[in-house]
Amino acid sequence: MAETLVAPNAVERAGVLAQLEDWLRTPMLVLSFVWLALVLVELVWGESEPLEIVGTAIWIAFLIEFAVRFSLAPAKLHFLKSNWLSVLALAAPAFRLIAALRFLRFARAARGLRLVRIVGTANRGMNALRASLGRRRFGYVLALTLVVVMLGAGGMLAFEPAEAVEGGFTSYADALWWTAILLTSIGSQYWPQTDEGRLLCFLLSLYGFAVFGYITASFASFFVGRDAAARDGEVAGTEEIRALKEEIVQLRIELRGALGARL
Template sequence: MTGQMTTATVLQSGEPDRLNVLEQLDVWLRIPMMVLSFLWLTIVVVELVWGSSRLLEVFGTAIWIVFIIEFLVRFALAPYKLAFLKGNWVSVLALLAPALRLIRVFRILRFARAARGLRLVRIVGTANRSMNALRASLGRRGLGYVLMLTAFVAVLGAGGMLAFEPAAEVEGGFANYGDALWWTGMLLTSLGSEFWPKTAEGRLLCFLLSLYGFAVFGYITASFASFFVGRDAVAPEAEVAGAQDIAALRGEIALLRRELSDH
């Protein structure tokens, strides 16, 4: 019993040290991993729109290896392994998907339905990593973070829709990246268009884009509305009560209270 209690005490005492090391590691790797995440996003979009090349595969593989090493180091330092995996399951899938590109046995999957599913996983994983990198670069979640993230989602989502719904394979599909980007923008703003995806992967990606647009469009609209209402409130001739008007009203109420107390 004493030995078990001693071991448990040592493990518990080591948890804060691991957390401190993990926090320091996040600080040291924040900028390099942020740069690599944006480069990875660029490579994925270029491959989705214009196809892959030997140079892109080399750069992509190198960045992917760095991501794996960084993930394994963080996993080794995490005191709660299961909780760490649960919180990063999207990253795990995104790191596993490119591995099949290095195995010759799975080359045939590029022309099968499984390859399209892996491509969708890669898109979602890239969006997740870009979100984390953007949050780390901006420091906090605000309107700037949401606008930049929405731009990244639109660019990445348009590349995915062009890859899943090309006009050469799908009736009424996208002829070029510009058409796909316009369609994605209309979808994110809840305006929509006459075209709806035909493939299973395209429909799933469309559903994810719709969920994102539904989640953030109200926030963006409210932020812009608050901005314009705030500008109207500052103007003296505006009908909206501003901070100065409220302060003056409070002063008048305080003065009225003092007059009533004197009487």
């Protein structure tokens, strides 16, 4: 009897959750992109009170949205496992507010929380891009790579500034160039000195290793396709292959006719 009562309730909650996510998709997309811009501005130019107020308001909206989704989720543990990175990203600003109270020395912890915030923001940006771009795979990967480069450069500038680290980055443009070179697997003469910078560099390298092969293959496929479409190209195109098939079929017919005549 209990099972017959629980199952419909779980199905109903899952349906309400799906409807809520569909209704909140556009507002959360807008807030996600605004949050991405705020985090990037903070990493590059530092904190400011107006941006801090806007960021806190957006963070509270994210907390409320996550709490409502969690309350409606039929399987709580599975929901947390599927959104563990979002949980960490939402918890980081709370610990950051505690660190700002200066009752304890949280300088090193604050740097680690900033790294968590960068990774969490990249994850939220990834989800927003996936929802907005849909099945445009190459466009999604290209846009996500741009977000990763911009966030990664901001993080490297925050962790490895020239005034604090010998040989560090003097500007955001300098960090942006270094991050782009790192993602293309070319490498650089400078390597991070701080633990947070090294970990971020490792994550950027993993992303570059995983994604740039796909981007390179997409570009190669595009140019090969253009060469195949050209009649004077070196690569056989669809029309040439179709004509070759027709010739083979015609040869088979002629061979069958010649064999039939001999018999």
